[in-house]
Amino acid sequence: MSQKAQKRIYFTPIILFCLLAAFFVSVGIYLQDREFTVERSKAENLSAQVVVNLQTMAAERHQALESLMQNWPTQEPNYLDWFNVQAITLLSIQRGYSSLMLIDSNGLVQWLVRPQYPSAPYWHDNIVGKSLELPDFLEFTNGEQYFSQLVSGMGGQHFLLYGRLISPQEPHLGYVLATFDLQAWLAMSNGQLVEQHYHFLITDSTLNPLTVGSNAPANVESFPVKSDLFNVLGRVWRLQLALPEPAFSGALLVSLVGLVMSLLATIVLYKLLKSAMNLDQSQLRYKTASEAALDALLIYKKVADDYFLVEANKIANQLFQGDVCLIKDKPLSVQLKTFKQHHIVPRIDEVVLTGEPFDDYIEIKSRLIKPQWLKVQIVRAGKDIAITLRDVTERFNAQRALLRSEEKYRRLIDGLYRHFVYTKTLDQSFVYVSHGVQSILGINAEQFCLAQRRFMVESHADHRNIVYSIQSGENPQPYRLKLRAESGDTKVIEFADAGVFDEQGKLIAIEGIARDVTEEFALQEEVRYQASHDQLTGLMNRYAFDHYLTGLISKVNAGEASAVMCFIDMDRFKLVNDSCGHPAGDRLLKEVSNVFGEFVNEKDLLARIGGDEFCMIFRNLTLEQVLDKLDRLLQHIGAYRFTVEDKVFFVGASIGVIDIHQPGYSAADLIKAADNACYKAKSMGRNRYFVYTPTEEQQALDMVESKVLQHFQMALDNNGFELFFQPIIDLKSANQRTHGEVLLRLIGEDGQYISPGVFIPLAEQHGVMNKIDWWVVDNTLRFLHQQPAFCRQLDKIAINLSGITLSDEKLLKQIVHQIQCSNIPAEKLCFEITETSAVTNLSSAKWFIDELRALGCRFALDDFGAGMSSFTYLKNLDVDYVKIDGSFVRNMVRDKIDYETVKAINNIAQSMGKQTIAEFVVDDATREALIELGIDYGQGFALGYPEPLVNHCNLLQLVS
Incomplete structure (x- = not known):
C-alpha cells in the first residue's frame, strides 16, 4: 500500500472525529451553563422563603413567651404547678423548643419542662435546684429587654437561649428562660418547601457556621447563594444556600453520547476506506498466490448451460502439453469428455446447487496431460466454479509400493509361530493383534480384540509405569501376563512394549511383540520351587x-x-x-x-x-x-x-x-x-x-563369649595364637610338592585349643576378624622368612581371608607392603576367600584380588557350591582355584546327587581354566572317586591331618 493511501486511511477519520467531538462538547457546555443559571435563580427564591419562615417562627415564639409572662399569676398559691401546665401546653402547640425553665431571683433553677419527644437536650433534669451556670444572664436581664445567647451542646448541636425577668416591677418572681434547637428550626423552615435537595448554612456574628441538610459541603465557599442580614430573637443572621451536585447531568450525557457517536462514525469511515484499499491488495495477493501455488487453478464462468474457462494460473498451463490449445476454448463438458472424465459433469451441477465441494482422485490416460493421477477439487465461486488440480502420481505409486510392502509384512507377521505382534492404546486396550495369537490361544485375532478382558487371567498392574518409562525415552522391561486359551488352559505370554510417537513427540500408542513362554515359565517355576x-x-x-x-x-x-x-x-x-x-x-x-x-x-x-x-x-x-x-x-x-x-x-x-x-x-x-x-x-x-528365655540365654552368652573374647584379645596382644598346617594333595601327580593351608588355633587358659568354630564367629560378630587375618598373614610371612629351606620346598601355602578384610583398604596396603618388603616369592602365596564373603563384597573382592594378583599372588574360592549363584559369580572373580564345598564331597560316594554336583562343579571350573580342590576327603573311596572325576587337589583327614606349622616344617627337613 502506498504512503499516500495510508495517509488517506488514517487522517480523514481523525479529522472527522475532531470536528464532531468539538461540536458535541460545545453543545454540552452551553446546556450546562443554562442549567446552572436556572438552579441559581431557584436557590435565591428559596433563600428568601426560608428567611421569612424563620422570622415568622421567631415572632410566634416571642409572642408566646410574652403572653406567658403577662399572664403570670401573682396570687397563685402553687405557681410551679401553674408554670408546668402552661409550659407543657405551649410546648405541645409550638415546636422547636428544647426546654422551658423557671429560675428564681438568686439564679437557682426552680423547674424545667421539655417536649414530649425531645431531641438531644442542652439541659438535663438534674439541673433543678442548682444554680444556673450563666453569670451574664442575670446581669443582662434585669430590665424589660430579652436576653439571647448561643451555646453548643455535648453532641455538637447549637442552641439559642432566650428569656428575661417575669416582671421588672416584681423581680422576686424570677426569670423564664427558653432554649431553642436551631437545627430543628432550620429543618422545619425548609421542610415546608418543595425543593429539599439544597444545603443550608446559617451564620451568626458570634458563633461558627451551622450546617443543615444531608451531605452538606464542609466549607463556606461551597455556598455561593447568600441572603441579606435578618433579625431573629434579638440576633443578626445570614442564610447561605449550596447548589446540589446533580446526580445526572444532561449536558454531560449529550457530550458523552456525541463523543461515542463521533468515534463510531470515525471507525465506520476507517473500515470503509481500509476495505476499499484492501480490495485492490487482495486481488493482487490472490493473483500472486495463485501463480505461486503448487496446485493448478482454473476458473470457469457459466454461460447458458455450460462453463467456459476464463482464467488459469501458471501451474495449470504446465500440466497440459501438446495441442491442448485446441480445446481450451471448448466448454467444460467437451474438455472432460476429451479426457474421458465426462462422469464428473453431474457432480459439477451438484456443487453449484448445494454449495458442497467435490473431491476425487482420477486416473488420466491421455497424451495431453503429463500426470497419470490427479486430485480434483471443484468448489462454487459465486455463480462460477473453481477447479484445482494436483499431481499425485508419485504419491499413488508410493502407496502401491507401500501396500505391496504391507502385504509382505502381514504375511511375515501372520506366519510367526508362538508369537504375535500387537498394538494397544495407552490404557492397555488391544486394537490390533496379528493372527499368531490363534496359534497360541486358539482365538481369532478380531475376537481377541473385541473381548480381550474375557481372556485375561492376570492383568498387569504397572501399566502406568510402563507408559511413564516409554514417555521418558526408555524401553520397559518385558513383562508377563496370564491369558486363558480357548481350550481353558492358562498360557503365560511375555510382552515387550515399545512406544509410537507423533510428529510432536507425543506418545499415541504402544506396540510390540508377544511370545508364548508357558513352558519356560513352568520350568522357571519348577526351578524356583526346587531352589526354595x-x-x-x-x-x-x-x-x-x-x-x-x-x-x-x-x-x-x-x-x-x-x-x-x-x-x-x-x-x-x-x-x-x-x-x-x-x-x-x-x-x-x-x-x-x-x-x-x-x-x-x-x-x-x-x-x-x-x-x-x-x-x-x-x-x-x-x-x-x-x-x-x-x-x-x-x-x-x-x-x-x-x-x-x-x-x-x-x-x-x-x-x-x-x-x-x-x-x-x-x-x-x-x-x-x-x-x-x-x-x-x-x-x-x-x-x-x-x-x-532371654535371661538364661544372656547368662550363657556372658559366660562363654566373655571368656572366649578375653582369650583371643589377649592372643592378639601376646601372640597367643598358633599356626597349623593341613596339606593339600595333588591327585593327578605322584611327585608331591608341599602345598597346604594355614589354619589358626587359639590356646585356652588350660593349654587346650579352642575350636575356630567358637572364636571365629565371635570375632566376626565383634568386627575384629581383620585383625586376626593380619596376624595370620604377618606371622606366616615371618615364619617363611625364618625358614628359607621350607620356603624353597613350598609350592603353595593358602591363607584364609574374611569378608571384612576384603573391604579394608588400609589392611590391603599393609599386606602389599609386607609382601614387597619380604623375600618370599609372591607366587607361593595363595589367599582363600569364601564364596559368601566374595558375593557379599563383590566389588571390593574384585579390587582386592586385582591388587594382590598384580604382585603374583594366587587366589582360591573357598566353600564353592554352598551359595545359590555360584557359577554366576565365578565368571566375575579372577581366581586360580575352586575349593568344592565339603558338604558335597563328604557323601559323594554314597549320594548320587552329591556326586553329580561335584562332577558338574569340576567340569565348569576346569572349562574356565581354573583348578579344583575337594575339601573333606574322609576316606580312600572318596579319594578314588575324586581321581576318577579329574579333580586336581584334595584336602581332608584321609590325606593329612592339621598339625602345627613348626612340626610340619621340622618333619620335612628330617625327610629331606
Whole structure:
C-alpha cells in the first residue's frame, strides 16, 4: 500500500472525529451553563422563603413567651404547678423548643419542662435546684429587654437561649428562660418547601457556621447563594444556600453520547476506506498466490448451460502439453469428455446447487496431460466454479509400493509361530493383534480384540509405569501376563512394549511383540520351587526359610505380627542313618515331616533347614497354645515306630521354642537362640521341648563369649595364637610338592585349643576378624622368612581371608607392603576367600584380588557350591582355584546327587581354566572317586591331618 493511501486511511477519520467531538462538547457546555443559571435563580427564591419562615417562627415564639409572662399569676398559691401546665401546653402547640425553665431571683433553677419527644437536650433534669451556670444572664436581664445567647451542646448541636425577668416591677418572681434547637428550626423552615435537595448554612456574628441538610459541603465557599442580614430573637443572621451536585447531568450525557457517536462514525469511515484499499491488495495477493501455488487453478464462468474457462494460473498451463490449445476454448463438458472424465459433469451441477465441494482422485490416460493421477477439487465461486488440480502420481505409486510392502509384512507377521505382534492404546486396550495369537490361544485375532478382558487371567498392574518409562525415552522391561486359551488352559505370554510417537513427540500408542513362554515359565517355576524347597520332603529349605523369617521379623518390628518359632532336631536319627544307610534315613525324614505337617495349617510354616533339623513357625497363636500343640506332637513322635529290614527304631524330637513377639531380634539371633534351646532339651533327656528365655540365654552368652573374647584379645596382644598346617594333595601327580593351608588355633587358659568354630564367629560378630587375618598373614610371612629351606620346598601355602578384610583398604596396603618388603616369592602365596564373603563384597573382592594378583599372588574360592549363584559369580572373580564345598564331597560316594554336583562343579571350573580342590576327603573311596572325576587337589583327614606349622616344617627337613 502506498504512503499516500495510508495517509488517506488514517487522517480523514481523525479529522472527522475532531470536528464532531468539538461540536458535541460545545453543545454540552452551553446546556450546562443554562442549567446552572436556572438552579441559581431557584436557590435565591428559596433563600428568601426560608428567611421569612424563620422570622415568622421567631415572632410566634416571642409572642408566646410574652403572653406567658403577662399572664403570670401573682396570687397563685402553687405557681410551679401553674408554670408546668402552661409550659407543657405551649410546648405541645409550638415546636422547636428544647426546654422551658423557671429560675428564681438568686439564679437557682426552680423547674424545667421539655417536649414530649425531645431531641438531644442542652439541659438535663438534674439541673433543678442548682444554680444556673450563666453569670451574664442575670446581669443582662434585669430590665424589660430579652436576653439571647448561643451555646453548643455535648453532641455538637447549637442552641439559642432566650428569656428575661417575669416582671421588672416584681423581680422576686424570677426569670423564664427558653432554649431553642436551631437545627430543628432550620429543618422545619425548609421542610415546608418543595425543593429539599439544597444545603443550608446559617451564620451568626458570634458563633461558627451551622450546617443543615444531608451531605452538606464542609466549607463556606461551597455556598455561593447568600441572603441579606435578618433579625431573629434579638440576633443578626445570614442564610447561605449550596447548589446540589446533580446526580445526572444532561449536558454531560449529550457530550458523552456525541463523543461515542463521533468515534463510531470515525471507525465506520476507517473500515470503509481500509476495505476499499484492501480490495485492490487482495486481488493482487490472490493473483500472486495463485501463480505461486503448487496446485493448478482454473476458473470457469457459466454461460447458458455450460462453463467456459476464463482464467488459469501458471501451474495449470504446465500440466497440459501438446495441442491442448485446441480445446481450451471448448466448454467444460467437451474438455472432460476429451479426457474421458465426462462422469464428473453431474457432480459439477451438484456443487453449484448445494454449495458442497467435490473431491476425487482420477486416473488420466491421455497424451495431453503429463500426470497419470490427479486430485480434483471443484468448489462454487459465486455463480462460477473453481477447479484445482494436483499431481499425485508419485504419491499413488508410493502407496502401491507401500501396500505391496504391507502385504509382505502381514504375511511375515501372520506366519510367526508362538508369537504375535500387537498394538494397544495407552490404557492397555488391544486394537490390533496379528493372527499368531490363534496359534497360541486358539482365538481369532478380531475376537481377541473385541473381548480381550474375557481372556485375561492376570492383568498387569504397572501399566502406568510402563507408559511413564516409554514417555521418558526408555524401553520397559518385558513383562508377563496370564491369558486363558480357548481350550481353558492358562498360557503365560511375555510382552515387550515399545512406544509410537507423533510428529510432536507425543506418545499415541504402544506396540510390540508377544511370545508364548508357558513352558519356560513352568520350568522357571519348577526351578524356583526346587531352589526354595527341600527335594526330599518338599518342605521349604534353609534359604527360603531365612527369607521368610527376615520378612516376619520386619512385621514384628513394625508391630504387625507375632509368632512362635520351634527348632526341631531329630533324636537317634544318626543311628538309623548309620546302621541302615541313607535311603532309610531319607524315608524316615519323609515320614517324620508328614507327622509334623499334621500340626500346621496354611498360616503356619514348616521347613527343613538341615540334615535332620526342622523349623516350625506358628502365627496368631499364643505361647500356651503352641506348647499344647507341641505336647500332642511329642506324643505322636514318641509313639511312632520306624521299621526297616525287620528292625524297629524309636525316634524322638528335641524342640527349642522361642516366642517372637518383641522387636529387636535378627534372624541369626532367633535361630541361634532356638538352636541353643533345642540342645538344652536334648541335654534334659530328649523328646521334649525347652522354651528360650532371654535371661538364661544372656547368662550363657556372658559366660562363654566373655571368656572366649578375653582369650583371643589377649592372643592378639601376646601372640597367643598358633599356626597349623593341613596339606593339600595333588591327585593327578605322584611327585608331591608341599602345598597346604594355614589354619589358626587359639590356646585356652588350660593349654587346650579352642575350636575356630567358637572364636571365629565371635570375632566376626565383634568386627575384629581383620585383625586376626593380619596376624595370620604377618606371622606366616615371618615364619617363611625364618625358614628359607621350607620356603624353597613350598609350592603353595593358602591363607584364609574374611569378608571384612576384603573391604579394608588400609589392611590391603599393609599386606602389599609386607609382601614387597619380604623375600618370599609372591607366587607361593595363595589367599582363600569364601564364596559368601566374595558375593557379599563383590566389588571390593574384585579390587582386592586385582591388587594382590598384580604382585603374583594366587587366589582360591573357598566353600564353592554352598551359595545359590555360584557359577554366576565365578565368571566375575579372577581366581586360580575352586575349593568344592565339603558338604558335597563328604557323601559323594554314597549320594548320587552329591556326586553329580561335584562332577558338574569340576567340569565348569576346569572349562574356565581354573583348578579344583575337594575339601573333606574322609576316606580312600572318596579319594578314588575324586581321581576318577579329574579333580586336581584334595584336602581332608584321609590325606593329612592339621598339625602345627613348626612340626610340619621340622618333619620335612628330617625327610629331606
